[in-house]
Amino acid sequence: MPRPQKHVFVCTQMRPPSHPRGCCAAHNGGEVFDEFLWHLQQRNLFNQLQITATGCLGPCGQGATVLVYPDGVMYAKVTKADVTQIIDEYLLGNQVVAALKMPSEFWE
Numbered sequence: 001m002p003r004p005q006k007h008v009f010v011c012t013q014m015r016p017p018s019h020p021r022g023c024c025a026a027h028n029g030g031e032v033f034d035e036f037l038w039h040l041q042q043r044n045l046f047n048q049l050q051i052t053a054t055g056c057l058g059p060c061g062q063g064a065t066v067l068v069y070p071d072g073v074m075y076a077k078v079t080k081a082d083v084t085q086i087i088d089e090y091l092l093g094n095q096v097v098a099a100l101k102m103p104s105e106f107w108e
């Protein structure tokens with residue numbers, strides 16, 4: 001198996017509706033993951049990219065969150081409609097999608 005150039009982690013964490021932190025599952029994290037997976041399969045990108053559904057990445061109010069290594073770039077409020085842009089511009093084109101990048105204050 002070739003080493004992937006980028007590894008995409010999509011938060012699909014679930015919590016009860018009354019939980020104060022909320023969760024990415026409530027912001028369609030599963031749908032975002034499925035959309036990434038569909039594109040990777042349709043475009044045969046598994047030699048370049050790897051994708052993993054993951055638990056909480058931290059900034060739950062910004063879901064659905066997507067974290068990409070080795071760059072350490074995190075995207076916020078990602079929807080199914082954003083996935084093609086992230087793949088084409090960033091994962092394949094190496095240009096960060098500025099409009100979706102996690103605001104810096106969430107890392108302080």
Ligand code: FES
Nearest residue numbers: 011024056057060
């Ligand atoms: S539940 Fe997704 S970042 Fe916390």
